[in-house]
Amino acid sequence: MTKLKIAAAQIGGIQKDESREAVVARMLALMDEAHAQGVQFIAYPEMTLTTFFPRFYVEDRAEFDHWFETEMPNAATAPLFARAKAHGMGFTFGYCELTPEGLHYNTAILVSPEGEIRLTYRKTHLPGHAEYEPERSHQHLEKRYFLPGDTGFNVTKMQGVNMGLAICNDRRWPETWRVLGLQSVQLVAIGYNTPSQNNLSKDEGPARRIYHHELSMCAGAYQNSTWAIAVAKCGTEDGNHMIGGSVIVDPDGYVVARATGEGDELIVAEADFDRCAFGASTVFDFAAHRRIEHYGRITAQTGASQPE
């Protein structure tokens, strides 16, 4: 029987001038709180260490290299690795990665209780746009500052559980969940930074954004018989508001824990991973029910075609 106490460590807004060290101190406080509650695995948001800078435009991308990490762990994050090891806790967090080859990714890592990086995931579905677009209420320039991830969606067994990662917008794409599900994933951890307003629609404010967020999380978990954590960086950053709503979802697609505020906040659930087996062996027994001969378009075509 595999059970783990799991947590989402929601992080409130991080302003432009906040240091990595100050952020890591906040992360450590939540980690200690989690440890006191017996948590064995903790998830932090997308781009935990910095403000969500893709809302700002710079012509010369290199000017923003200071938002990126060139090694991991590094001086600022080493205390996080050390504390997790001392607590015997697995963890995941997101940051901006600049590789030795000069490539920029929106990245998350999965770290074992022994302090080993077990999975590096680079965000696949980058939302937004690459050039300044004046018609938007705010910019969302992820396609400017990052390359689409080259890792794909991988699953590794850690702490006795099949774990996978995704980042923010990935959670809206059923392909994300299914590729993980086809590797028998039992826990998907997803950090996000979601602006409270759709920058192309004044009708889509925080209530709709939360609805779509939970809809995507619950459907993904249910349809792949997996536990899932979605953890927000949220509240007001540099005058821009982002939704909170961090959740832990069970393999039946139900929210079992939900953040109530928009600041630093821990939510916890006791996850019984044996519960993944029921869906995976009945209604979502893929081997028994999937019909890949009719799915060809999913991998053969990128964009939508018109009916013949």
Add this chain to the structure above:
Amino acid sequence: MTKLKIAAAQIGGIQKDESREAVVARMLALMDEAHAQGVQFIAYPEMTLTTFFPRFYVEDRAEFDHWFETEMPNAATAPLFARAKAHGMGFTFGYCELTPEGLHYNTAILVSPEGEIRLTYRKTHLPGHAEYEPERSHQHLEKRYFLPGDTGFNVTKMQGVNMGLAICNDRRWPETWRVLGLQSVQLVAIGYNTPSQNNLSKDEGPARRIYHHELSMCAGAYQNSTWAIAVAKCGTEDGNHMIGGSVIVDPDGYVVARATGEGDELIVAEADFDRCAFGASTVFDFAAHRRIEHYGRITAQTGASQPE
């Protein structure tokens, strides 16, 4: 601007000894009621013409051939085609199809206001099992009486709208929705017969079944920017209870109409198909955001593997 008034015609339980003619009379009553309300397209459930016989086991499958239609339209259903044509109404309904080659399918057709069959869809994701299983609270022998569909998921333009079909359990599979979405579908019509109890879990009664049903419908519609109709055959059939909960869902993933009872009932919505464009050109602009190089497992493997 393309708008249609669309309806789901939910049908209450049909007992074993009810004739096709009696059922068609009930369908006509709902069609006339819809016409009086200005409805231009109406959807009926899966297997509308008969009781849901896969709950019964027979050793010799041929004994159940009387539940199948060998031609469409036929004497019993001709009045439906004639009335729809008189009303200038498009429609869809499900039935059990026995082909000239002796093949059995769980089928739905899409019929134009001119009475032409524009799409024949044969159910892809057959739930349940093929042999009698005594541990189940009731049998669900779809895999015994039907072949998996050979049509795949197709979209056709009818009444100015890109329309596609799926049947019952198909709605739980994101592959269904995505293959339709990749053909720019704007309206998906799905009939269903869903037992109120999971036959392998006493904990999963009607509330959970309704939750999973709506979750699947709303996620599918949202993630593919399409209108969707789910229409039930429901209530008590031969002493077995099935969930109602017919819904019409908008391209933003919200339920805009919902049946309140478990008998014959019409629900109606004014569908503005121009609303499909917003999602399809922004967050779900497939050409801009999908990364098929990372989706390979979806079409390359049927069952789930274990992580390496």
